[in-house]
Amino acid sequence: xxxxxxxxxxxxxxxxxxxxxxxxxxxxxxxxxxxxxxxxxxxxxxxxxxxxxxxxxxxxxxxxxxxxxxxxxxxxxxxxxxxxxxxxxxxxxxxxxxxxxxxxxxxxxxxxxxxxxxxxxxxxxxxxxxxxxxxxxxxxxxxxxxxxxxxxxxxxxxxxxxxxxxxxxxxxxxxxxxxxxxxxxxxxxxxxxxxxxxxxxxxxxxxxxxxxxxxxxxxxxxxxxxxxxxxxxxxxxxxxxxxxxxxxxxxxxxxxxxxxxxxxxxxxxxxxxxxxxxxxxxxxxxxxxxxxxxxxxxxxxxxxxxxxxxxxxxxxxxxxxxxxxxxxxxxxxxxxxxxxxxxxx
Amino acid sequence: xxxxxxxxxxxxxxxxxxxxxxxxxxxxxxxxxxxxxxxxxxxxxxxxxxxxxxxxxxxxxxxxxxxxxxxxxxxxxxxxxxxxxxxxxxxxxxxxxxxxxxxxxxxxxxxxxxxxxxxxxxxxxxxxxxxxxxxxxxxxxxxxxxxxxxxxxxxxxxxxxxxxxxxxxxxxxxxxxxxxxxxxxxxxxxxxxxxxxxxxxxxxxxxxxxxxxxxxxxxxxxxxxxxxxxxxxxxxxxxxxxxxxxxxxxxxxxxxxxxxxxxxxxxxxxxxxxxxxxxxxxxxxxxxxxxxxxxxxxxxxxxxxxxxxxxxxxxxxxxxxxxxxxxxxxxxxxxxxxxxxxxxxxxxxxxxxxxxxxxxxxxxxxxxxxxxxxxxxxxxxxxxxxxxxxxxxxxxxxxxxxxxxxxxxxxxxxxxxxxxxxxxxxxxxxxxxxxxxxxxxxxxxxxxxxxxxxxxxxxxxxxxxxxxxxxxxxxxxxxxxxxxxxxxxxxxxxxxxxxxxx
Numbered sequence: 001x002x003x004x005x006x007x008x009x010x011x012x013x014x015x016x017x018x019x020x021x022x023x024x025x026x027x028x029x030x031x032x033x034x035x036x037x038x039x040x041x042x043x044x045x046x047x048x049x050x051x052x053x054x055x056x057x058x059x060x061x062x063x064x065x066x067x068x069x070x071x072x073x074x075x076x077x078x079x080x081x082x083x084x085x086x087x088x089x090x091x092x093x094x095x096x097x098x099x100x101x102x103x104x105x106x107x108x109x110x111x112x113x114x115x116x117x118x119x120x121x122x123x124x125x126x127x128x129x130x131x132x133x134x135x136x137x138x139x140x141x142x143x144x145x146x147x148x149x150x151x152x153x154x155x156x157x158x159x160x161x162x163x164x165x166x167x168x169x170x171x172x173x174x175x176x177x178x179x180x181x182x183x184x185x186x187x188x189x190x191x192x193x194x195x196x197x198x199x200x201x202x203x204x205x206x207x208x209x210x211x212x213x214x215x216x217x218x219x220x221x222x223x224x225x226x227x228x229x230x231x232x233x234x235x236x237x238x239x240x241x242x243x244x245x246x247x248x249x250x251x252x253x254x255x256x257x258x259x260x261x262x263x264x265x266x267x268x269x270x271x272x273x274x275x276x277x278x279x280x281x282x283x284x285x286x287x288x289x290x291x292x293x294x295x296x297x298x299x300x301x302x303x304x305x306x307x308x309x310x311x312x313x314x315x316x317x318x319x320x321x322x323x324x325x326x327x328x329x330x331x332x333x334x335x336x337x338x339x340x341x342x343x344x345x
Numbered sequence: 346x347x348x349x350x351x352x353x354x355x356x357x358x359x360x361x362x363x364x365x366x367x368x369x370x371x372x373x374x375x376x377x378x379x380x381x382x383x384x385x386x387x388x389x390x391x392x393x394x395x396x397x398x399x400x401x402x403x404x405x406x407x408x409x410x411x412x413x414x415x416x417x418x419x420x421x422x423x424x425x426x427x428x429x430x431x432x433x434x435x436x437x438x439x440x441x442x443x444x445x446x447x448x449x450x451x452x453x454x455x456x457x458x459x460x461x462x463x464x465x466x467x468x469x470x471x472x473x474x475x476x477x478x479x480x481x482x483x484x485x486x487x488x489x490x491x492x493x494x495x496x497x498x499x500x501x502x503x504x505x506x507x508x509x510x511x512x513x514x515x516x517x518x519x520x521x522x523x524x525x526x527x528x529x530x531x532x533x534x535x536x537x538x539x540x541x542x543x544x545x546x547x548x549x550x551x552x553x554x555x556x557x558x559x560x561x562x563x564x565x566x567x568x569x570x571x572x573x574x575x576x577x578x579x580x581x582x583x584x585x586x587x588x589x590x591x592x593x594x595x596x597x598x599x600x601x602x603x604x605x606x607x608x609x610x611x612x613x614x615x616x617x618x619x620x621x622x623x624x625x626x627x628x629x630x631x632x633x634x635x636x637x638x639x640x641x642x643x644x645x646x647x648x649x650x651x652x653x654x655x656x657x658x659x660x661x662x663x664x665x666x667x668x669x670x671x672x673x674x675x676x677x678x679x680x681x682x683x684x685x686x687x688x689x690x691x692x693x694x695x696x697x698x699x700x701x702x703x704x705x706x707x708x709x710x711x712x713x714x715x716x717x718x719x720x721x722x723x724x725x726x727x728x729x730x731x732x733x734x735x736x737x738x739x740x741x742x743x744x745x746x747x748x749x750x751x752x753x754x755x756x757x758x759x760x761x762x763x764x765x766x767x768x769x770x771x772x773x774x775x776x777x778x779x780x781x782x783x784x785x786x787x788x789x790x791x792x793x794x795x796x797x798x799x800x801x802x803x804x805x806x807x808x809x810x811x812x813x814x815x816x817x818x819x820x821x822x823x824x825x826x827x828x829x830x831x832x833x834x835x836x837x838x839x840x841x842x843x844x845x846x847x
Contacts, residue, residue, distance in 0.1 A: 015636035017618050107600040110609040111619040115425065122426045126439075167637060271637055323637040327626065 013269055016167040018324035020112055023105040024168045025319070028175035030102035034095055034128070035152035036183035037085060040190060042145040043217035048078065050209055056081040058193040062186050063093055082141060087131050095148065099128035114162035117155070124151045167269050174261040174319070181254035182312050185305040187218060188241055192302050202234065211237045218249045238301065239293035251308065255285050258315075273322035280318060284311045371404035372411065373788070378797045382528045382785040384449050389528055393452050395564050395845055402560045403447060408794055414556045415446050415790055421555070427548050429603045429833070437601075442545055443838030445789045446557060449800060449820040456567070456844040459530055459804060460814045462714030463520050465704060467806045470537055470691045472707040474514040478504045478687065488706050489699045493723070494690060501652065501687025503659060503672055509685050510583040511810045516647070516683035517576070519543075519819075522714065522802045524785035531717045531782060533801065535700070537692035538684060539649050542819040543572060543805045544610035545839050553841040565846035567816035572805070573614020579809030580615075580645040583681050591644035593617045594634060596625070598650055598666045608649050615647075622650075627670035630677045645681040652686050694743035694777050695721055717782055723774040731778040732769060735762055739829075740769065740778040753829060755781055784829055787840065789822055799823045801831050802842065817842035 040059060047055040057076040060069045065084075068091065073080045088094045103125035110118055128148070135144060156176075163169050191214050201207065211232060215221040224240050224247075244250040259281045266274035287307070296304045378387055385400060392400075419441060422428070428439040451459070476483050477494050478501075484491040494500060519540030521533040547569050554561055577593060584591030597608035599621045612619035624634050625643065633640035648655065654664040659672035674680050690696065698719040701712045720727035720738075731740060734754075741751035752765045769776055786797035804818030820840040821831035831837040 015634075015638055015641045017620065017624055018635045018637055019621070019624055020618075021637045104600060107605070110426070110606075111612040118426055119424050123424055171637075265637075269638070324635070327623065327635070 013166065016171075020109060020168055021171045022320070022324045023108045024112075024171040025175035025178075027102055027105040027109060028172045029179040030098050030105065031152055031155055032176050032179035032183065034098050034102065035149055036179075036187070037093075037095055037098070038145040038148040038152070039217045040187060041082060041085060042142060042149075043187075043213045044190065045078075045141060045145075046213045046217075047210055050213075051206055052210065058190050059085065061193050062189045065091075065093060078138070079136075082136050083133065086136050086144075087133065096129055096131060099125040103129075109168075112164075112168055114158070114164075116158050116162050120151075120155055120158055124155065127151075167265065170261045170265050170269075171323075174258055174265075177254045177258035177261065178312055178315060180249060181251055181258065182309055184218065184241055184249055184251050184254065185308050187214060188238060189302060189305050190214075192305075207234070208232045214241070220244075220247050220249060223247060235293050235297055238297065242288065242293060242296070252285075252288060255281065255288065259285060262319075271323070277315060277318045277322065280311070280315055284308065284315070287311070372406055372408060372795050373400065373404045375793070376788055376795045376797070378786060381783060381797060381799075382524055382526055383797060384524075384785055384787040384800065385447070386788065393450075393845065396450055396452075399448070399450065399560065399564065403788075403795075406560075411446060411790060415444075418444055418446065418552050418556045422548070422552065426606060427544075428606055430601070430605065431603065432601070442833050443824060444549060444552060445798075445822055445824075445838050445840045446553070447788050447790065447795065448553060448561075448841045448843045449787050449802075450843045450845065451817065453845050453847055455530075456816060458713065459522065459802075460816075462530070462532075462712070463518075463804050463806050463814050464812045465708065465710065465713050466520060466532070466535065466700070467515060467518050467808055467812050469700070469704040469707050470515050470518070470535065470688075471513055471808065473703050474685070474688060474691055475509075475512045476707075477690065478507065483703065483706055486706070488702050489696070493693075493695055493699075497690045497693055497696070499652075499687065499689030499693060501690070503676060504685065504687040507676055508678075510585065510681055511808075513583055513683075513808050513810070514685035514688050515691065516579055516583070516685075516808050517543075518684075518806045518808070519803045520714075520806070522804065522818075523717075523782050524802075526783045528785065530714055530802075532697075532700070532714050533717060533782075534694060534697055535692040536803070537688040539651065540803070540805065541604050541607055541649075542803060542821075542839075543815065544607040546805070546815065546817060546819050546842065547572060547614075548610070549839060549841040564843070567844040567846050569815060569817060572807070572815050573611060573616070575807045575813045575815075576611065576647065577615040577617065579807045579813070580647055580681070580683055582809030583683070584644040585678055585681060588644045592634075592642060593645040593647065594620045594625075594643050596620055596622070596646050596648040596650055596668075598622075598654070602649075604649065611647070617647075622665070622667045625668045625671070627668060627674050630670070630674045630679055632668070632671065632674050632680045643680065645683065647683050652689065655682075655686070694741065695723060695774075698777060717779045720778045722769060722776040722778065727778070728769065728773045731776070732766055735766060735769075735778070737781065738778040739781055740765065740776055742775050743777055749834075753781060756827075781829070787820070787822060789824065789838075789840075791824070791826075796826065798826070799829050799831065800840065816844040 044055045044059055056078050059081055060066055060076055069076070069084055073084065084091055084094065086095045089096050091097060103121065106113065106118060106121045159172070163172065191210060211234060212221060215224050215237060218241065220240065224237070228236055228240065240247060240250065242251045245252060247253060259278065262274050262277050262281060265271045266278060373386065376386065382388065385396065422441040422444060423439065426439070428441050431438050431440055473483065483489050484494060515537045517540060519536040519542065521536065522530050523533050524530055550569050580593045581591050593615065594617055595608055595612040595615065597605060597619055599605070602608070608619055618634065620634055626633050626635065626640065628640070632643040632646070634643050650666055653660045655667045656669060656671040657664050657667055658669045672686070675682050697716065698721050701716055704710060704712045720730050722728040722731050731738060736754045736757070738754045739751060740754070752761065754762065757765070784799040784801065787800045788795040789798035791798070800820050800822045802818050802820055805815045807813050807815070820842045821837050822840055823829060823831045823836070824838050825836050828836065
């Protein structure tokens, strides 16, 4: 007998509907964004407790939501900002709204994702959409954030264990890494924007405890301690968050994975349009690799973070243009959720 | 909740002498069937030993246990998203189709009879459709009134002269059957457009085996898992000539459609992409789907969109769900659409009345499954009879589905009857009437325990170049006491339908 071919190994890759690619990417982005928003709310709560009275205002600022927030609120108090970012269905950047967006992308992907993925997303997003004012009282908020983080990670785990590894999973992973990269820059920026109490300067106890909180909220505190021991200088913490090759939420890690996923679209699935996007990501990686943290801080940390965010936005735009271009006759109305209108922030 | 032991004392005297006492114990002790044909306890003749076994196992369950299992099943259906979505102004709510844990059982000979009848009916419907869109022999021979067909709102001029592959128009059909007092299966209506509900047949079986493993253990049933494979095969069979490896897709109106779960289910089972109108495009009368690698050809479309939404160029110009140019591509023979366009003329409630004659005309056979006696109000004698006997009849508009707009004479008030007579006189051609069939019942878990509730049966047939019938079908149950309306939109639920393997 001659050798037999494995039918699974020899099957040619199936084409992937553009809409599925788009929904895969955005499902990942929205889930990652929900997790990060929970992290940011959690850490801000700690900042404010430690005396950074402007902490809640800073969240509004770094999300560039001032205009919409102050349209309906006169002051950035804790309960108002938390309500705005957790349960306000009128705010597209609230967890409730993100949950709806994640849910609708997941529903569109039901033909593709595993039953386990859908079932967990179904229950979780319904839970988020059902949150009420009593669920976000000061006594509840930290627990709620913990639960949200955990459910998001459950989603991540189920996805890792059950999502079939074809094109759709590459788009999904690209979306997660893109969002994670964006979010780490926002997390660093929130510390930058948060004013220290007058009495406390850079390197003070409050300053250090705030940097510690940033590390904790990114789940990096203990790893940082292990590697950097007692060095809690801001530049070291920023360096860790931006450039640690081993820390899974660092910018450099997210960009490496993003690069890898998009490169595989080109190499494994012969999507030639991925080439230009790969180059853009390489340019972005070089912008990070070619400067030391000291240089980045000296030249302006905020400006650098801002630049990264804009680059990431361009990557998203390029991906959309390459893989789900609008239909040629542009008369079709934009579908609110699954069209081109899913937004960066 | 009543203790079953107490109830067995209370109702001991009412036990049916035809059944051995052991089967009337436990949960069935309070089961009072008002002399309807019962699928489980009163099916004439000596029951199959496996049905007795099932009754014994069910009867031995505690009511509280059964309710727990029912609650588990409902929660699971909800969490898995085996739901349909109801939209209100501000919100969307996911609902499950209520699932009753007591299975509806068909013996193998009963099923063979139904299967043969369904196959015969689908064959006749397809021959009828070919004929009325080609030579119209049946109209020329005066077997079916010409006006009823060519004047029908669902008669589709675009289909005239089009040679569909395999001469198949109705690729998927659902035949609504009921059983009367002596258990005879009767056809209530045909569904030849986009019949739904098949996903529940399969999901109900899965749920049943998960929550009632002890009740189902060792009873050999015909499997229901083949449906997707059979449907995929059928659609590939009737792809346009000359296509070696046809690309099949399922066309759905999208995530906001109430039957979206079923579309997802079928796409997954068939292993084909679920597409929306926006995913397809037509170039040079050929159909393509938009993929990350550009446009890819599509050859067969299982559509879950009604005719009028398929193509804004051909039908409703305001529809955003369809694909502009699809009908033109279809007419060129470049794509197969299943079901074909214009099949609604065959499942019309007025055409239904002619089905026995249609079967005899094309097949020279007697119908295996009988129709319910039907009076066509478009005909003077039918109208006169209906007006005179409305209080004893079910009258329904021919164009409606989902149980809307019908009147059940014996359940109607004098005012309702008078009002309906006015409607009838104003537009007689819109109505047919039928005697009230004393639908069979099946034991169903209700407030007070197991109670008889009326059921129907919708077997699904898949036709490519030949016809395959899914064993069993969807058993729908009217959950309200005495109700004859089984539609999910009107308080209906469903049951797992068992076909004994031998």
